[in-house]
Amino acid sequence: MTMNLDLAPEDRAFRDEVRQFIAGVLPASLAKKVEEQRILTKDDHLLWQRALHKRGWAAPHWPPAHGGAGFTPVQRYIFQQECALAYAPRLIPFGLVMVGPVLIEFGSEAQKAKYLPKILASEEWWCQGYSEPESGSDLASLRTRAERDGDHYVLQGTKTWTTLAQYADRMFCLARTGSGGKKQEGISFFLIDMHAPGVTVRPIVTFDGKHEINEVRLDGVRVPVEDRVGEEGAGWTIAKFLLGNERVGIAQVAASKGQLARLKRIMAAEKLDSPIFRDRVAQVEIELRALEITELRIVTAEQQGRSPGPEASLLKIKGTEVAQAITELLVEAVGYDALPDRWRMNEGDNMPPIGPDYADSVAPYYFNWRKTSIYGGSNEIQRNIIAKAVLGL
Ligand SMILES: Cc1cc2nc3c(=O)[nH]c(=O)nc-3n(C[C@H](O)[C@H](O)[C@H](O)COP(=O)(O)OP(=O)(O)OC[C@H]3O[C@@H](n4cnc5c(N)ncnc54)[C@H](O)[C@@H]3O)c2cc1C
Numbered sequence: 001m002t003m004n005l006d007l008a009p010e011d012r013a014f015r016d017e018v019r020q021f022i023a024g025v026l027p028a029s030l031a032k033k034v035e036e037q038r039i040l041t042k043d044d045h046l047l048w049q050r051a052l053h054k055r056g057w058a059a060p061h062w063p064p065a066h067g068g069a070g071f072t073p074v075q076r077y078i079f080q081q082e083c084a085l086a087y088a089p090r091l092i093p094f095g096l097v098m099v100g101p102v103l104i105e106f107g108s109e110a111q112k113a114k115y116l117p118k119i120l121a122s123e124e125w126w127c128q129g130y131s132e133p134e135s136g137s138d139l140a141s142l143r144t145r146a147e148r149d150g151d152h153y154v155l156q157g158t159k160t161w162t163t164l165a166q167y168a169d170r171m172f173c174l175a176r177t178g179s180g181g182k183k184q185e186g187i188s189f190f191l192i193d194m195h196a197p198g199v200t201v202r203p204i205v206t207f208d209g210k211h212e213i214n215e216v217r218l219d220g221v222r223v224p225v226e227d228r229v230g231e232e233g234a235g236w237t238i239a240k241f242l243l244g245n246e247r248v249g250i251a252q253v254a255a256s257k258g259q260l261a262r263l264k265r266i267m268a269a270e271k272l273d274s275p276i277f278r279d280r281v282a283q284v285e286i287e288l289r290a291l292e293i294t295e296l297r298i299v300t301a302e303q304q305g306r307s308p309g310p311e312a313s314l315l316k317i318k319g320t321e322v323a324q325a326i327t328e329l330l331v332e333a334v335g336y337d338a339l340p341d342r343w344r345m346n347e348g349d350n351m352p353p354i355g356p357d358y359a360d361s362v363a364p365y366y367f368n369w370r371k372t373s374i375y376g377g378s379n380e381i382q383r384n385i386i387a388k389a390v391l392g393l
Contacts, residue, residue, distance in 0.1 A: 014075055018082040025051040031087040035262055037365035039210055040089055042167045048089045049122040058120050059096050066104055067120045073302035084254030094126040095119040099172045102242050106230045129159040129173030129216060137381050140183045146175035155221040165201045165214040168194045174239055177232050187235035191227040208367040250376060251319030253292045259326045260285060266333045266358055284325045291318050310389040313382035320372040320379060327366040334359040
Protein backbone atom coordinates (compact mmCIF):
# COMPACT_ATOMS: atom_id res chain seq x y z
CA MET A 1 0.00 0.00 0.00
CA THR A 2 1.31 3.44 -0.81
CA MET A 3 0.57 6.66 0.99
CA ASN A 4 -2.70 8.10 -0.27
CA LEU A 5 -1.60 11.70 -0.06
CA ASP A 6 -0.88 13.92 -3.00
CA LEU A 7 2.32 15.36 -1.60
CA ALA A 8 3.51 18.88 -2.38
CA PRO A 9 7.17 18.97 -3.54
CA GLU A 10 8.35 20.30 -0.17
CA ASP A 11 6.50 17.50 1.65
CA ARG A 12 8.03 14.92 -0.68
CA ALA A 13 11.46 16.37 0.10
CA PHE A 14 10.62 16.15 3.82
CA ARG A 15 9.58 12.51 3.44
CA ASP A 16 12.89 11.70 1.75
CA GLU A 17 14.75 13.48 4.53
CA VAL A 18 12.90 11.41 7.16
CA ARG A 19 13.64 8.16 5.27
CA GLN A 20 17.30 9.05 5.04
CA PHE A 21 17.46 9.91 8.73
CA ILE A 22 15.81 6.64 9.78
CA ALA A 23 18.10 4.58 7.55
CA GLY A 24 21.09 6.27 9.19
CA VAL A 25 20.13 5.79 12.85
CA LEU A 26 17.76 2.84 13.29
CA PRO A 27 19.69 -0.41 13.84
CA ALA A 28 18.34 -3.33 11.78
CA SER A 29 18.26 -5.52 14.90
CA LEU A 30 15.97 -3.04 16.66
CA ALA A 31 13.70 -2.71 13.61
CA LYS A 32 13.42 -6.53 13.53
CA LYS A 33 12.37 -6.58 17.19
CA VAL A 34 9.68 -3.97 16.47
CA GLU A 35 8.51 -5.80 13.35
CA GLU A 36 8.17 -9.03 15.34
CA GLN A 37 6.45 -7.11 18.16
CA ARG A 38 8.90 -8.28 20.79
CA ILE A 39 9.15 -6.46 24.13
CA LEU A 40 11.72 -3.66 23.88
CA THR A 41 14.14 -2.87 26.67
CA LYS A 42 14.48 0.55 28.25
CA ASP A 43 17.76 0.96 26.32
CA ASP A 44 16.02 0.14 23.02
CA HIS A 45 13.56 2.96 23.60
CA LEU A 46 16.22 5.39 24.79
CA LEU A 47 18.45 4.72 21.78
CA TRP A 48 15.67 5.71 19.39
CA GLN A 49 14.31 8.67 21.41
CA ARG A 50 17.78 10.13 21.89
CA ALA A 51 18.53 9.84 18.17
CA LEU A 52 15.32 11.76 17.50
CA HIS A 53 16.28 14.36 20.09
CA LYS A 54 19.68 14.86 18.48
CA ARG A 55 17.92 15.58 15.18
CA GLY A 56 15.41 17.95 16.88
CA TRP A 57 12.49 15.60 16.14
CA ALA A 58 11.72 14.11 19.57
CA ALA A 59 8.60 16.21 20.09
CA PRO A 60 6.61 16.64 16.86
CA HIS A 61 3.70 18.18 18.79
CA TRP A 62 5.54 20.78 20.85
CA PRO A 63 5.97 24.39 19.76
CA PRO A 64 9.51 25.15 18.54
CA ALA A 65 9.98 27.68 21.37
CA HIS A 66 10.09 24.73 23.77
CA GLY A 67 12.26 22.51 21.57
CA GLY A 68 9.44 20.98 19.50
CA ALA A 69 10.00 19.94 15.90
CA GLY A 70 7.56 22.54 14.56
CA PHE A 71 6.09 20.12 12.00
CA THR A 72 2.93 20.98 10.08
CA PRO A 73 0.06 18.45 10.46
CA VAL A 74 1.02 16.92 7.10
CA GLN A 75 4.67 16.64 8.14
CA ARG A 76 3.62 15.01 11.41
CA TYR A 77 1.60 12.49 9.44
CA ILE A 78 4.48 11.76 7.08
CA PHE A 79 6.89 11.43 9.99
CA GLN A 80 4.63 9.01 11.84
CA GLN A 81 4.05 6.95 8.68
CA GLU A 82 7.70 6.66 7.78
CA CYS A 83 8.75 5.73 11.32
CA ALA A 84 6.09 3.03 11.57
CA LEU A 85 6.73 1.60 8.10
CA ALA A 86 10.45 1.37 8.92
CA TYR A 87 9.55 -0.47 12.17
CA ALA A 88 10.96 2.23 14.44
CA PRO A 89 9.89 1.99 18.12
CA ARG A 90 6.77 3.93 19.11
CA LEU A 91 7.58 6.99 21.20
CA ILE A 92 6.96 6.22 24.85
CA PRO A 93 4.15 8.77 25.19
CA PHE A 94 4.09 9.61 28.89
CA GLY A 95 6.72 12.36 28.81
CA LEU A 96 6.81 13.57 25.21
CA VAL A 97 3.14 13.24 24.25
CA MET A 98 1.31 13.56 27.56
CA VAL A 99 2.91 15.52 30.40
CA GLY A 100 5.17 17.69 28.18
CA PRO A 101 2.24 19.47 26.46
CA VAL A 102 0.48 19.75 29.87
CA LEU A 103 3.47 21.61 31.31
CA ILE A 104 3.69 23.85 28.26
CA GLU A 105 0.00 24.74 28.63
CA PHE A 106 -0.51 24.79 32.42
CA GLY A 107 2.94 24.59 34.08
CA SER A 108 4.74 27.37 35.96
CA GLU A 109 7.92 28.81 34.44
CA ALA A 110 9.92 26.93 37.08
CA GLN A 111 8.23 23.61 36.17
CA LYS A 112 8.88 24.19 32.48
CA ALA A 113 12.55 24.95 33.09
CA LYS A 114 12.98 21.99 35.42
CA TYR A 115 11.17 19.26 33.49
CA LEU A 116 10.84 20.02 29.77
CA PRO A 117 14.54 19.73 28.78
CA LYS A 118 14.85 16.34 30.52
CA ILE A 119 11.67 15.08 28.86
CA LEU A 120 12.95 16.18 25.45
CA ALA A 121 16.32 14.49 25.99
CA SER A 122 14.68 11.36 27.50
CA GLU A 123 16.80 11.85 30.59
CA GLU A 124 13.81 11.19 32.84
CA TRP A 125 11.28 8.43 32.25
CA TRP A 126 7.66 9.28 33.10
CA CYS A 127 4.61 7.15 33.80
CA GLN A 128 0.89 7.91 34.05
CA GLY A 129 -0.88 7.59 37.40
CA TYR A 130 -4.53 8.06 36.48
CA SER A 131 -6.31 4.69 36.91
CA GLU A 132 -7.06 3.16 40.30
CA PRO A 133 -8.41 -0.25 41.28
CA GLU A 134 -12.01 1.01 41.34
CA SER A 135 -11.61 3.95 38.95
CA GLY A 136 -10.88 3.29 35.28
CA SER A 137 -13.60 4.38 32.86
CA ASP A 138 -15.15 6.39 35.69
CA LEU A 139 -11.86 8.15 36.38
CA ALA A 140 -13.40 11.03 38.33
CA SER A 141 -14.32 8.58 41.13
CA LEU A 142 -10.61 8.26 42.04
CA ARG A 143 -9.81 8.03 45.76
CA THR A 144 -6.08 8.75 46.13
CA ARG A 145 -5.91 11.63 48.60
CA ALA A 146 -3.45 14.52 48.83
CA GLU A 147 -3.51 16.30 52.20
CA ARG A 148 -1.76 19.66 52.51
CA ASP A 149 0.99 19.71 55.18
CA GLY A 150 2.86 23.06 55.14
CA ASP A 151 4.76 23.38 51.87
CA HIS A 152 4.09 19.74 50.94
CA TYR A 153 1.17 17.49 50.08
CA VAL A 154 1.06 13.98 51.55
CA LEU A 155 -0.31 11.41 49.10
CA GLN A 156 -2.05 8.18 50.07
CA GLY A 157 -3.60 5.71 47.63
CA THR A 158 -3.08 3.09 44.92
CA LYS A 159 -2.66 3.52 41.19
CA THR A 160 -2.96 0.57 38.83
CA TRP A 161 -2.18 -0.61 35.28
CA THR A 162 0.70 1.87 35.36
CA THR A 163 2.61 1.14 32.15
CA LEU A 164 6.40 0.77 32.47
CA ALA A 165 6.41 2.30 35.97
CA GLN A 166 9.29 -0.07 36.71
CA TYR A 167 11.52 2.24 34.63
CA ALA A 168 10.01 5.54 35.73
CA ASP A 169 11.77 8.41 37.48
CA ARG A 170 8.56 10.47 37.68
CA MET A 171 4.83 9.94 37.57
CA PHE A 172 2.15 12.49 36.75
CA CYS A 173 -0.79 11.71 38.92
CA LEU A 174 -4.32 12.76 39.84
CA ALA A 175 -5.26 12.96 43.51
CA ARG A 176 -8.18 14.31 45.50
CA THR A 177 -7.46 17.54 47.38
CA GLY A 178 -11.05 18.39 48.23
CA SER A 179 -14.40 16.71 48.74
CA GLY A 180 -18.03 17.73 48.28
CA GLY A 181 -19.58 19.08 45.08
CA LYS A 182 -19.30 17.18 41.80
CA LYS A 183 -16.78 14.31 41.76
CA GLN A 184 -14.79 16.08 39.03
CA GLU A 185 -14.16 18.93 41.44
CA GLY A 186 -11.46 18.72 44.10
CA ILE A 187 -8.99 16.78 41.94
CA SER A 188 -5.43 18.13 41.53
CA PHE A 189 -2.57 17.21 39.18
CA PHE A 190 0.82 16.31 40.73
CA LEU A 191 4.32 15.45 39.56
CA ILE A 192 5.73 12.69 41.75
CA ASP A 193 9.29 11.54 42.27
CA MET A 194 9.16 7.75 41.87
CA HIS A 195 12.28 7.39 44.02
CA ALA A 196 10.67 9.22 46.99
CA PRO A 197 10.03 7.31 50.24
CA GLY A 198 6.58 5.68 50.29
CA VAL A 199 6.42 4.83 46.54
CA THR A 200 6.21 1.06 45.87
CA VAL A 201 6.01 -0.40 42.37
CA ARG A 202 4.68 -3.95 42.10
CA PRO A 203 4.60 -5.83 38.78
CA ILE A 204 1.38 -7.07 37.20
CA VAL A 205 2.14 -9.86 34.73
CA THR A 206 -0.17 -9.88 31.71
CA PHE A 207 -1.43 -13.09 30.12
CA ASP A 208 1.30 -13.06 27.48
CA GLY A 209 3.65 -13.62 30.44
CA LYS A 210 5.23 -10.14 30.19
CA HIS A 211 5.86 -7.41 32.74
CA GLU A 212 4.62 -4.21 31.15
CA ILE A 213 2.17 -2.86 33.74
CA ASN A 214 2.30 -2.28 37.48
CA GLU A 215 0.53 -1.36 40.65
CA VAL A 216 1.94 1.79 42.30
CA ARG A 217 1.29 2.26 46.02
CA LEU A 218 1.62 5.77 47.43
CA ASP A 219 2.02 5.53 51.17
CA GLY A 220 2.49 8.94 52.76
CA VAL A 221 4.50 10.25 49.80
CA ARG A 222 5.53 13.88 50.36
CA VAL A 223 5.22 16.04 47.25
CA PRO A 224 6.41 19.67 47.32
CA VAL A 225 3.68 22.22 46.60
CA GLU A 226 5.70 23.46 43.62
CA ASP A 227 5.09 20.05 41.99
CA ARG A 228 1.33 20.65 41.77
CA VAL A 229 0.45 21.71 38.22
CA GLY A 230 -2.12 24.51 37.98
CA GLU A 231 -4.38 25.60 40.82
CA GLU A 232 -5.52 23.25 43.55
CA GLY A 233 -8.72 21.59 42.29
CA ALA A 234 -7.97 22.31 38.61
CA GLY A 235 -6.81 18.73 37.93
CA TRP A 236 -9.86 17.60 35.95
CA THR A 237 -9.41 20.30 33.29
CA ILE A 238 -5.75 19.30 32.95
CA ALA A 239 -6.63 15.58 32.91
CA LYS A 240 -9.04 16.12 30.01
CA PHE A 241 -6.50 18.18 28.05
CA LEU A 242 -4.01 15.35 28.48
CA LEU A 243 -6.49 12.66 27.41
CA GLY A 244 -7.06 14.65 24.20
CA ASN A 245 -3.33 14.33 23.45
CA GLU A 246 -3.42 10.63 24.34
CA ARG A 247 -5.56 10.09 21.25
CA VAL A 248 -2.87 11.54 18.93
CA GLY A 249 -2.12 8.92 16.28
CA ILE A 250 -4.42 6.50 18.07
CA ALA A 251 -5.56 4.67 14.92
CA GLN A 252 -2.04 3.31 14.38
CA VAL A 253 -2.73 2.98 10.66
CA ALA A 254 0.92 2.93 9.64
CA ALA A 255 1.82 0.35 12.31
CA SER A 256 -1.03 -1.87 11.09
CA LYS A 257 0.25 -1.49 7.53
CA GLY A 258 3.64 -2.71 8.73
CA GLN A 259 2.03 -5.73 10.39
CA LEU A 260 -0.07 -6.46 7.29
CA ALA A 261 3.13 -6.48 5.22
CA ARG A 262 4.64 -8.89 7.77
CA LEU A 263 1.54 -11.12 7.53
CA LYS A 264 1.93 -11.27 3.75
CA ARG A 265 5.61 -12.24 4.07
CA ILE A 266 4.65 -15.01 6.50
CA MET A 267 1.87 -16.20 4.17
CA ALA A 268 4.44 -16.45 1.38
CA ALA A 269 6.88 -18.37 3.60
CA GLU A 270 4.10 -20.72 4.75
CA LYS A 271 2.90 -21.11 1.13
CA LEU A 272 -0.55 -20.16 2.37
CA ASP A 273 -2.72 -19.65 -0.69
CA SER A 274 -6.18 -20.69 0.49
CA PRO A 275 -8.68 -18.38 -1.26
CA ILE A 276 -10.75 -18.13 1.94
CA PHE A 277 -7.77 -16.94 3.98
CA ARG A 278 -6.68 -14.52 1.25
CA ASP A 279 -10.22 -13.15 1.14
CA ARG A 280 -10.09 -12.44 4.90
CA VAL A 281 -6.76 -10.67 4.50
CA ALA A 282 -8.24 -8.60 1.66
CA GLN A 283 -11.20 -7.61 3.86
CA VAL A 284 -8.86 -6.33 6.58
CA GLU A 285 -6.77 -4.50 4.01
CA ILE A 286 -9.88 -2.76 2.65
CA GLU A 287 -10.88 -1.69 6.17
CA LEU A 288 -7.38 -0.40 6.81
CA ARG A 289 -7.48 1.55 3.57
CA ALA A 290 -10.83 3.13 4.54
CA LEU A 291 -9.40 4.01 7.94
CA GLU A 292 -6.39 5.62 6.33
CA ILE A 293 -8.64 7.80 4.19
CA THR A 294 -10.58 8.87 7.32
CA GLU A 295 -7.28 9.69 9.01
CA LEU A 296 -6.19 11.72 5.99
CA ARG A 297 -9.45 13.69 6.12
CA ILE A 298 -8.58 14.62 9.70
CA VAL A 299 -5.03 15.59 8.72
CA THR A 300 -6.48 17.85 6.01
CA ALA A 301 -8.84 19.46 8.55
CA GLU A 302 -5.94 20.02 10.96
CA GLN A 303 -3.88 21.55 8.15
CA GLN A 304 -6.76 24.03 7.72
CA GLY A 305 -6.69 24.86 11.43
CA ARG A 306 -9.63 22.71 12.59
CA SER A 307 -9.10 20.29 15.45
CA PRO A 308 -10.52 16.75 15.41
CA GLY A 309 -13.61 16.11 17.52
CA PRO A 310 -15.44 12.81 17.97
CA GLU A 311 -13.60 11.46 14.91
CA ALA A 312 -10.81 10.55 17.33
CA SER A 313 -13.20 8.04 18.97
CA LEU A 314 -14.04 6.52 15.61
CA LEU A 315 -10.34 6.17 14.76
CA LYS A 316 -9.66 4.53 18.12
CA ILE A 317 -12.41 1.91 17.69
CA LYS A 318 -11.72 1.05 14.08
CA GLY A 319 -7.93 1.25 14.43
CA THR A 320 -7.88 -1.24 17.30
CA GLU A 321 -10.36 -3.57 15.59
CA VAL A 322 -8.19 -3.71 12.47
CA ALA A 323 -4.97 -4.14 14.46
CA GLN A 324 -6.50 -6.97 16.51
CA ALA A 325 -7.84 -8.65 13.36
CA ILE A 326 -4.30 -8.69 11.94
CA THR A 327 -2.98 -10.36 15.12
CA GLU A 328 -5.64 -13.07 14.69
CA LEU A 329 -4.68 -13.66 11.04
CA LEU A 330 -1.02 -13.91 12.06
CA VAL A 331 -1.84 -16.64 14.59
CA GLU A 332 -3.79 -18.57 11.97
CA ALA A 333 -1.05 -18.09 9.39
CA VAL A 334 1.59 -19.82 11.51
CA GLY A 335 -0.88 -22.43 12.78
CA TYR A 336 0.43 -24.92 15.32
CA ASP A 337 3.75 -23.05 15.64
CA ALA A 338 1.86 -20.17 17.31
CA LEU A 339 1.23 -22.22 20.44
CA PRO A 340 2.97 -20.09 23.05
CA ASP A 341 6.01 -21.66 24.67
CA ARG A 342 4.78 -25.19 23.96
CA TRP A 343 8.39 -26.38 23.96
CA ARG A 344 8.80 -25.08 27.48
CA MET A 345 5.66 -26.79 28.72
CA ASN A 346 6.73 -30.12 27.29
CA GLU A 347 10.48 -30.18 27.38
CA GLY A 348 11.76 -27.83 30.04
CA ASP A 349 13.84 -24.71 29.57
CA ASN A 350 16.78 -26.20 27.71
CA MET A 351 15.05 -26.86 24.42
CA PRO A 352 15.20 -24.30 21.61
CA PRO A 353 11.85 -23.02 20.27
CA ILE A 354 10.26 -25.23 17.63
CA GLY A 355 9.21 -23.81 14.26
CA PRO A 356 10.36 -20.87 12.17
CA ASP A 357 11.90 -17.77 13.77
CA TYR A 358 8.96 -15.54 12.94
CA ALA A 359 6.43 -17.78 14.70
CA ASP A 360 7.29 -17.61 18.38
CA SER A 361 6.36 -13.94 18.91
CA VAL A 362 3.01 -14.26 17.14
CA ALA A 363 0.90 -15.61 20.01
CA PRO A 364 2.30 -13.31 22.72
CA TYR A 365 1.59 -10.39 20.37
CA TYR A 366 -1.96 -11.64 19.80
CA PHE A 367 -2.57 -11.86 23.56
CA ASN A 368 -0.83 -8.55 24.33
CA TRP A 369 -2.84 -6.65 21.73
CA ARG A 370 -6.16 -7.36 23.51
CA LYS A 371 -5.16 -4.35 25.63
CA THR A 372 -5.65 -1.86 22.81
CA SER A 373 -9.44 -1.92 23.01
CA ILE A 374 -9.23 -1.26 26.78
CA TYR A 375 -6.59 1.42 27.31
CA GLY A 376 -6.79 5.04 26.19
CA GLY A 377 -10.54 4.96 26.99
CA SER A 378 -12.15 1.57 26.27
CA ASN A 379 -13.92 1.03 22.95
CA GLU A 380 -17.28 0.89 24.75
CA ILE A 381 -16.60 4.35 26.20
CA GLN A 382 -15.62 5.59 22.71
CA ARG A 383 -18.97 4.28 21.42
CA ASN A 384 -20.73 6.24 24.17
CA ILE A 385 -18.90 9.38 23.00
CA ILE A 386 -19.99 8.80 19.40
CA ALA A 387 -23.57 8.11 20.52
CA LYS A 388 -23.67 11.41 22.39
CA ALA A 389 -21.59 13.72 20.21
CA VAL A 390 -22.42 12.42 16.72
CA LEU A 391 -25.78 10.71 16.99
CA GLY A 392 -27.15 13.04 19.67
CA LEU A 393 -28.49 10.12 21.75
C1 LIG B 1 -2.25 -2.62 29.05
C2 LIG B 1 -2.85 -1.46 29.76
C3 LIG B 1 -2.06 -0.38 30.09
C4 LIG B 1 -2.58 0.69 30.81
N1 LIG B 1 -1.75 1.72 31.17
C5 LIG B 1 -2.22 2.69 31.98
C6 LIG B 1 -1.33 3.70 32.49
O1 LIG B 1 -0.13 3.72 32.18
N2 LIG B 1 -1.83 4.62 33.33
C7 LIG B 1 -3.15 4.66 33.70
O2 LIG B 1 -3.54 5.53 34.44
N3 LIG B 1 -4.01 3.72 33.23
C8 LIG B 1 -3.58 2.73 32.39
N4 LIG B 1 -4.44 1.76 31.92
C9 LIG B 1 -5.81 1.75 32.43
C10 LIG B 1 -6.90 2.01 31.41
O3 LIG B 1 -7.00 3.37 31.14
C11 LIG B 1 -8.19 1.41 32.01
O4 LIG B 1 -8.03 0.00 32.02
C12 LIG B 1 -9.41 1.78 31.22
O5 LIG B 1 -9.71 3.13 31.35
C13 LIG B 1 -10.63 0.94 31.68
O6 LIG B 1 -10.79 1.01 33.05
P1 LIG B 1 -10.94 -0.32 33.93
O7 LIG B 1 -9.86 -1.27 33.54
O8 LIG B 1 -11.03 0.08 35.36
O9 LIG B 1 -12.29 -0.97 33.47
P2 LIG B 1 -13.75 -0.54 33.92
O10 LIG B 1 -13.91 0.93 33.84
O11 LIG B 1 -14.09 -1.22 35.20
O12 LIG B 1 -14.61 -1.20 32.76
C14 LIG B 1 -14.90 -2.60 32.70
C15 LIG B 1 -15.69 -2.86 31.42
O13 LIG B 1 -16.93 -2.15 31.48
C16 LIG B 1 -17.05 -1.28 30.36
N5 LIG B 1 -17.68 -0.01 30.79
C17 LIG B 1 -17.34 0.75 31.85
N6 LIG B 1 -18.12 1.85 31.91
C18 LIG B 1 -18.98 1.78 30.87
C19 LIG B 1 -20.03 2.62 30.37
N7 LIG B 1 -20.35 3.78 30.98
N8 LIG B 1 -20.68 2.23 29.26
C20 LIG B 1 -20.37 1.07 28.61
N9 LIG B 1 -19.39 0.22 29.05
C21 LIG B 1 -18.69 0.58 30.14
C22 LIG B 1 -15.64 -1.02 29.88
O14 LIG B 1 -15.58 -0.70 28.52
C23 LIG B 1 -14.99 -2.38 30.16
O15 LIG B 1 -15.25 -3.27 29.12
C24 LIG B 1 -3.95 0.70 31.18
C25 LIG B 1 -4.77 -0.39 30.80
C26 LIG B 1 -4.23 -1.45 30.12
C27 LIG B 1 -5.14 -2.61 29.75
